[in-house]
Amino acid sequence: MAMKANYLFRETGSNLRRNITLTLASIVTVAVSLALFGIALLLRQGVDNATQRWEGGIEFVVFMNADASAAQLQAVADALDASPEVAKITFFDQDKAFEEFKDLFEGTPELIETVQPSDLPTSFRVVPSDTDPDAVEQLASRFETSPGVREVVSAQETIRNIESLTNIASFIVLLGSVFLLAAAAALIFNTIRMAMFARRREIEVMKLVGATNWFIRLPFMVEGMIQGLLGAGVAVGAVFGANWALDRYLSDRNSLQLLESFVVATEDVWRTSFLLLVIGVIVGTLGSAIAVSRFLDV
Amino acid sequence: MIKLENVTKAYKGEVLALHEASCEINKGEFVFLVGPSGSGKSTFIRLLNKEEQPDKGRIFVAGKDIGTLSSWKVPYLRRNIGCIFQDFKLLPNKTVGQNVAFALEVIGRPNHVVRNQVPAILELVGLSKKMNNLPHELSGGEQQRVSIARAFVNRPLILLADEPTGNLDPATSVGIMRLLDRINRTGTTVVMATHDRGIVDTMRRRVVELDRGTIVRDQARGVYE
Numbered sequence: 383m384a385m386k387a388n389y390l391f392r393e394t395g396s397n398l399r400r401n402i403t404l405t406l407a408s409i410v411t412v413a414v415s416l417a418l419f420g421i422a423l424l425l426r427q428g429v430d431n432a433t434q435r436w437e438g439g440i441e442f443v444v445f446m447n448a449d450a451s452a453a454q455l456q457a458v459a460d461a462l463d464a465s466p467e468v469a470k471i472t473f474f475d476q477d478k479a480f481e482e483f484k485d486l487f488e489g490t491p492e493l494i495e496t497v498q499p500s501d502l503p504t505s506f507r508v509v510p511s512d513t514d515p516d517a518v519e520q521l522a523s524r525f526e527t528s529p530g531v532r533e534v535v536s537a538q539e540t541i542r543n544i545e546s547l548t549n550i551a552s553f554i555v556l557l558g559s560v561f562l563l564a565a566a567a568a569l570i571f572n573t574i575r576m577a578m579f580a581r582r583r584e585i586e587v588m589k590l591v592g593a594t595n596w597f598i599r600l601p602f603m604v605e606g607m608i609q610g611l612l613g614a615g616v617a618v619g620a621v622f623g624a625n626w627a628l629d630r631y632l633s634d635r636n637s638l639q640l641l642e643s644f645v646v647a648t649e650d651v652w653r654t655s656f657l658l659l660v661i662g663v664i665v666g667t668l669g670s671a672i673a674v675s676r677f678l679d680v
Numbered sequence: 681m682i683k684l685e686n687v688t689k690a691y692k693g694e695v696l697a698l699h700e701a702s703c704e705i706n707k708g709e710f711v712f713l714v715g716p717s718g719s720g721k722s723t724f725i726r727l728l729n730k731e732e733q734p735d736k737g738r739i740f741v742a743g744k745d746i747g748t749l750s751s752w753k754v755p756y757l758r759r760n761i762g763c764i765f766q767d768f769k770l771l772p773n774k775t776v777g778q779n780v781a782f783a784l785e786v787i788g789r790p791n792h793v794v795r796n797q798v799p800a801i802l803e804l805v806g807l808s809k810k811m812n813n814l815p816h817e818l819s820g821g822e823q824q825r826v827s828i829a830r831a832f833v834n835r836p837l838i839l840l841a842d843e844p845t846g847n848l849d850p851a852t853s854v855g856i857m858r859l860l861d862r863i864n865r866t867g868t869t870v871v872m873a874t875h876d877r878g879i880v881d882t883m884r885r886r887v888v889e890l891d892r893g894t895i896v897r898d899q900a901r902g903v904y905e
């Protein structure tokens with residue numbers, strides 16, 4: 383027996399409208415949880431991208447004290463020259479550092495006015511020949527204690543800090559979104575139970591005249607599925623919106639090269655969106671399936 | 681058509697609703713189930729369309745042991761059994777025509793069947809003019825006619841009626857009984873629970889009397905007592 387499509391649409395549609403408040407609550411909960419879930423996933427993806435990019439041949443920077451003597455500068459330069467692990471050295475004097483500073487803070491001229499080239503530290507930008515993170519780390523640390531050196535900053539380290547921070551953050555967000563997702567399933571369960579209660583007379587008559595279980599169940603299951611799907615649709619919108627906002631933010635500050643590598647490929651956004659839709663449908667169908675099997679026995 | 685073999689039914693820890701009941705009803709018969717309130721008439725009827733399961737004994741409907749029927753087949757059993765009740769069980773927000781059409785739609789009958797059958801059956805129960813009215817705009821007798829139309833529109837083999845005149849005045853009840861009699865004459869087996877003495881005594885059909893769950897009398901062309 384084929385389920386009549388127009389019957390299904392009519393029943394599902396009127397169910398959705400009848401319980402509009404509960405339906406909206408379910409949709410919003412699904413949307414919020416999936417949006418968080420999606421954004422957390424993309425954040426991870428972004429960090430992965432950044433790490434990958436920075437792992438390929440990145441430099442470290444040896445910052446000298448602003449008042450380092452010429453002899454100290456020369457000593458560090460010689461030591462770097464003598465290291466076989468170093469592929470390339472670029473010396474940034476105070477003028478060059480000032481240029482870079484102006485680039486970085488282009489948007490805030492007030493800040494630039496307060497700084498003189500002589501306030502800025504000179505530095506060596508070092509490209510190691512061996513890009514293995516541990517080898518770079520080791521090489522960089524050798525210069526930390528040289529006289530006149532203020533600090534050695536390796537991008538590696540920064541990236542690692544960001545990575546572990548975002549990993550913790552995204553784990554917490556993912557965990558929270560899973561709890562919210564469970565709440566969404568419970569809400570959908572409840573909405574469907576209410577819908578079945580509202581239609582108990584119809585259900586009674588349907589059983590009486592011999593409608594099959596699936597015929598009775600399907601409109602409710604579809605209703606739950608649509609709630610999940612609509613919620614996921616909103617979440618996909620939010621994820622695209624967040625990604626677009628981030629893109630814009632980063633391209634406005636295009637000199638922040640470190641952040642730029644966090645940009646996530648559109649392809650990844652699509653893949654995440656698809657995942658969200660699938661999860662939404664599963665959560666909605668599951669919530670309603672449980673309600674239907676609990677309250678619709680023959 | 682219907683056969684009960686030593687059927688016993690007790691609700692959770694309660695007194696017996698039906699005790700060792702055996703009874704055979706042939707195709708085309710009209711049977712009154714009589715007895716005081718609580719004697720097990722409704723239980724008898726609910727067992728026949730598998731709304732309840734017996735604790736002991738076997739029940740056959742249309743040659744099939746319905747105790748062994750798997751649950752997905754129950755709807756198909758019910759398509760052969762029409763049911764009417766004291767409280768009509770009409771859907772209040774659907775018109776007369778929609779109420780009857782609903783019974784066909786939910787068992788997947790095609791639209792053209794629904795379009796043909798609904799007016800025809802409403803004609804049969806004399807309600808063609810009320811097709812677009814809502815149930816609350818109808819008298820009790822008219823509402824019961826709608827519920828008969830809904831039960832019979834699928835041409836079931838059996839019609840089960842649980843006190844169908846319980847809410848109706850005697851004059852209206854006579855009209856309902858005429859209709860059930862007409863349906864019975866088309867070959868439909870009718871089982872009707874009632875404690876309306878007047879109806880049983882004028883119809884003079886087979887009477888099965890229940891007393892505290894036991895069949896105490898089974899009489900052809902019987903009277904109420």
Ligand SMILES: Nc1ncnc2c1ncn2[C@@H]1O[C@H](COP(=O)(O)OP(=O)(O)O)[C@@H](O)[C@H]1O
Pocket residue numbers: 691692694695696697715716717718719720721722723724
């Ligand atoms: N769903 C039920 N749960 C518990 N007891 C019930 C239920 N239905 C009927 N009974 C009991 O079973 C007995 C028979 O009831 P019923 O079949 O409704 O009798 P009748 O229709 O003749 O009034 C009564 O004692 C009644 O209280």
Ligand SMILES: [Mg+2]
Pocket residue numbers: 721722723842
């Ligand atoms: Mg009763």
